[in-house]
Amino acid sequence: MIKFLLNQTEHSVSDIDPNITLLDYLREHLHKKGSKEGCASGDCGACTVVLGESDGQTMRYKSINSCITLLASLHGKQLITVEDLKNDEQLHPVQQAMVDCHGSQCGFCTPGFVMSMFAYRKNTQTPTREGINEALGGNLCRCTGYRPIVEAAVQMFEPDAKDQFTETESVTSKKLNQIKLSDSEVALSALGRTFYSPATVTELSSLLINHPHARLIAGGTDLSLEFTQFLRNIDVLIYTGRAEGLDTVIETESQIDIGSAATYSKAKSLLVQYFPDLEELIERLGSRQIRNQGTIGGNVGNASPIGDMPPVLIALGAQLVLRKGDTTRTINVADYFLKYKVTSQQSSEFIERILIPKPKAQENFRVYKISKRMEDDISATCGAFNIEIENGLVKRVAIAYGGMAEIPKRAKHCEKALLNKDWSEHNIQVAMAELAKDFSPISDFRSSAEYRLLVSQNFLQRLFLELNSSHDTLRVSQYA
Numbered sequence: 280m281i282k283f284l285l286n287q288t289e290h291s292v293s294d295i296d297p298n299i300t301l302l303d304y305l306r307e308h309l310h311k312k313g314s315k316e317g318c319a320s321g322d323c324g325a326c327t328v329v330l331g332e333s334d335g336q337t338m339r340y341k342s343i344n345s346c347i348t349l350l351a352s353l354h355g356k357q358l359i360t361v362e363d364l365k366n367d368e369q370l371h372p373v374q375q376a377m378v379d380c381h382g383s384q385c386g387f388c389t390p391g392f393v394m395s396m397f398a399y400r401k402n403t404q405t406p407t408r409e410g411i412n413e414a415l416g417g418n419l420c421r422c423t424g425y426r427p428i429v430e431a432a433v434q435m436f437e438p439d440a441k442d443q444f445t446e447t448e449s450v451t452s453k454k455l456n457q458i459k460l461s462d463s464e465v466a467l468s469a470l471g472r473t474f475y476s477p478a479t480v481t482e483l484s485s486l487l488i489n490h491p492h493a494r495l496i497a498g499g500t501d502l503s504l505e506f507t508q509f510l511r512n513i514d515v516l517i518y519t520g521r522a523e524g525l526d527t528v529i530e531t532e533s534q535i536d537i538g539s540a541a542t543y544s545k546a547k548s549l550l551v552q553y554f555p556d557l558e559e560l561i562e563r564l565g566s567r568q569i570r571n572q573g574t575i576g577g578n579v580g581n582a583s584p585i586g587d588m589p590p591v592l593i594a595l596g597a598q599l600v601l602r603k604g605d606t607t608r609t610i611n612v613a614d615y616f617l618k619y620k621v622t623s624q625q626s627s628e629f630i631e632r633i634l635i636p637k638p639k640a641q642e643n644f645r646v647y648k649i650s651k652r653m654e655d656d657i658s659a660t661c662g663a664f665n666i667e668i669e670n671g672l673v674k675r676v677a678i679a680y681g682g683m684a685e686i687p688k689r690a691k692h693c694e695k696a697l698l699n700k701d702w703s704e705h706n707i708q709v710a711m712a713e714l715a716k717d718f719s720p721i722s723d724f725r726s727s728a729e730y731r732l733l734v735s736q737n738f739l740q741r742l743f744l745e746l747n748s749s750h751d752t753l754r755v756s757q758y759a
């Protein structure tokens with residue numbers, strides 16, 4: 280059985296297909312049809328709902344795509360849908376602002392926009408145009424146009440506008456804690472399929488030993504497409520998102536230690552503090568809804584050649600702590616990827632943590648992503664560069680690319696052309712030519728092979744120009 284709060288009411292679910300998405304459950308079982316299905320792949324935002332989570336005292340709210348979220352992952356959370364916003368006969372300030380600003384025409388996208396705006400309002404004191412754009416970046420509207428919607432997002436912050444969720448926050452938090460205390464084994468089973476939601480890493484680990492063919496699911500932003508796009512079923516799923524401590528992001532003296540179930544939204548601020556170039560990359564990785572659900576562990580575990588974090592982690596010399604039962608081993612991220620979608624992860628093993636060394640003196644990190652759309656689009660190619668230059672000489676260099684081969688990997692020829700050489704235009708040109716020895720990319724709907732190679736070579740030129748033109752060029756890192 281799983282339990283969650285449907286707005287303010289405790290709601291239990293058992294004996295239902297554990298592969299069912301939250302959107303299908305809402306629409307087909309609860310007959311709540313406010314949340315819409317536009318794409319069923321996390322791209323349009325029409326299905327956006329908000330999850331409330333308690334940290335023991337206060338509530339945090341996040342927008343998610345219900346079309347790619349499994350119902351069973353909701354245990355212990357508060358679900359708020361567009362149907363819940365109206366308070367008696369009073370529209371919620373977000374809804375009222377959409378009416379006042381004429382933010383809706385056909386209305387198909389409107390519930391999704393309203394829920395993304397609601398989450399932004401709950402989490403924000405002072406709205407900014409940039410913040411509004413980011414919060415709404417995962418919602419598409421094809422008829423109203425975005426100007427009135429953005430105007431509504433500004434108006435919804437009017438100070439005297441009342442919000443019933445703020446008033447009931449401490450009660451909600453208590454109710455969620457109550458569900459947590461009453462937890463026994465949390466699982467959803469039916470049709471010979473089971474979704475396990477272990478509360479600890481030890482429990483997760485032994486479930487994987489007992490079910491070596493189970494699929495792990497974290498945010499589900501990759502895995503759920505198996506259900507919604509390929510119409511497949513998975514018999515045994517083990518959820519990582521409830522295992523205590525698996526979503527922590529910890530700073531130690533020498534490294535950033537990220538639990539495999541930490542979402543991008545959670546890990547971003549610490550990562551950006553040490554690697555400012557990651558800000559743009561993370562903001563371009565999916566939408567706010569995807570970043571609220573998707574995890575770095577899932578990005579690595581998915582072993583896609585076009586995932587954005589693997590080249591970054593490889594260039595930064597990051598390591599994975601892999602766990603099987605009670606035993607752990609630590610490997611370089613670069614050694615995790617063997618062949619297309621084949622990894623060195625053994626049966627019953629999983630990624631427990633991701634360890635990123637903090638930057639040293641003279642270290643310059645840059646990452647460049649090329650995709651057809653600037654926002655919310657998968658990379659055609661992504662290059663990550665970690666380079667140490669001292670007195671005009673390249674002392675250390677790690678370069679890794681995604682989208683250029685069947686796995687994310689280092690550009691060894693290119694690195695060799697730069698290592699222990701002068702940091703010069705000439706040597707950059709040589710390294711650009713050497714890149715063709717490292718990779719023979721393919722053509723697909725994202726890019727032609729020729730373009731992939733050319734633009735990836737140009738990343739090196741960009742790196743050279745950027746490092747040379749920044750006033751802190753060849754700087755001693757502020758973290759040294």
Ligand SMILES: Cc1cc2nc3c(=O)[nH]c(=O)nc-3n(C[C@H](O)[C@H](O)[C@H](O)COP(=O)(O)OP(=O)(O)OC[C@H]3O[C@@H](n4cnc5c(N)ncnc54)[C@H](O)[C@@H]3O)c2cc1C
Nearest residue numbers: 321497498499500501502565574577578580581586587630
């Ligand atoms: C609309 C949309 C836009 C996207 N945009 C981008 C983008 O710009 N860049 C990008 O890189 N990706 C993008 N993605 C893909 C996806 O969001 C990311 O790969 C995300 O990081 C996956 O994390 P998750 O937690 O959702 O993984 P899940 O879907 O839960 O899992 C993915 C895979 O990893 C495995 N896995 C999960 N946790 C572990 C673990 N602890 N140990 C071992 N294996 C594990 C699962 O079994 C599964 O095979 C996008 C997806 C969508 C739907």
Ligand code: FES
Nearest residue numbers: 317318319324346
């Ligand atoms: S239906 Fe399009 S994002 Fe969910």
Ligand code: FES
Nearest residue numbers: 384385386420421
């Ligand atoms: S109002 Fe029609 S799609 Fe947005």
